[in-house]
Amino acid sequence: MVATASTPTPAALRALHTTVIGWYEGNARDLPWRTPDASPWAVMVSEFMLQQTPVKRVLPAYAAWLERWPTPAALAADAPGEAVRMWGRLGYPRRALRLHAAATAITEQHDGAVPDDHAALLALPGVGEYTAAAVASFAFRQRHAVLDTNVRRVFARAVTGVEYPANATNAAERRTAHELLPATDERAATWAVAVMELGALVCTARGPECGACPLFAECAWQRAGCPPYQGPARRGQTYEGTDRQVRGKLLAVLRDAHGLVEQGRLDVVWPDAIQRARALDGLVADGLVEPVGPGTYRLPQ
Numbered sequence: 001m002v003a004t005a006s007t008p009t010p011a012a013l014r015a016l017h018t019t020v021i022g023w024y025e026g027n028a029r030d031l032p033w034r035t036p037d038a039s040p041w042a043v044m045v046s047e048f049m050l051q052q053t054p055v056k057r058v059l060p061a062y063a064a065w066l067e068r069w070p071t072p073a074a075l076a077a078d079a080p081g082e083a084v085r086m087w088g089r090l091g092y093p094r095r096a097l098r099l100h101a102a103a104t105a106i107t108e109q110h111d112g113a114v115p116d117d118h119a120a121l122l123a124l125p126g127v128g129e130y131t132a133a134a135v136a137s138f139a140f141r142q143r144h145a146v147l148d149t150n151v152r153r154v155f156a157r158a159v160t161g162v163e164y165p166a167n168a169t170n171a172a173e174r175r176t177a178h179e180l181l182p183a184t185d186e187r188a189a190t191w192a193v194a195v196m197e198l199g200a201l202v203c204t205a206r207g208p209e210c211g212a213c214p215l216f217a218e219c220a221w222q223r224a225g226c227p228p229y230q231g232p233a234r235r236g237q238t239y240e241g242t243d244r245q246v247r248g249k250l251l252a253v254l255r256d257a258h259g260l261v262e263q264g265r266l267d268v269v270w271p272d273a274i275q276r277a278r279a280l281d282g283l284v285a286d287g288l289v290e291p292v293g294p295g296t297y298r299l300p301q
């Protein structure tokens, strides 16, 4: 494609954009955060939730969250522990605290309106490079390189010709993403979501459906004969037996309790006392659980 070492010509870029955006228009999923009436706050909530949780699990949580907290000010008025409770089983619950902190900053510093400026978004607590670009792009239709895991995988294969991207986003990927951006805001915003959708639906991590891919004829990885990945070991997603699993079990007790929880109720969730104590210490250190006395805990107030 999508040639690599040299910058693609403007005509090649336009053809690429037309191909991918055309595919998107015919294949995009109908998701609530993509509808015209989705507020910038709704887009921000979806981006926090989608970072490490699949769409199917996010959908009901997203709807419930926005019904309870339709604005940043509504969330900021509640305790952070309520955000942790509503986060439920989406996983990686520190995102709930970060979203609450962002809502508080938006309420206090931006009159309750999600800022449309990329730098202002990036300055919000809990908002990193990806989320700032995604909200600016999807909610405000601006031109930004939006590099999530799906986009990075598509570029790794179609542009660079390797099966998987590096473990962490690097300068070369950012350069590629910028080079491929359409010139106008509106088209760049559509391009961003279109490449992301292609990665989510077709160029998937384990079973890319290359025969159904609009980039098949030009894909660098295909043209190289689909060489297997040869980089450093990829991060695994093991869960069973990890501290993450123990943290999830402890937090579930606190979420369901609606009040103070005595140590004894936590001690029964996991047999290994050392691992259990380590997981609880971690939850306290992360601000997800508050000790309120000897052996008594609650969600943060």
Ligand code: SF4
Residues within 6 Å of the ligand: 154, 157, 158, 202, 203, 204, 208, 209, 210, 211, 213, 214, 215, 216, 219, 220, 221, 222
């Ligand atoms: S042809 Fe296959 S590997 Fe290449 S971009 Fe499409 S789905 Fe991904």
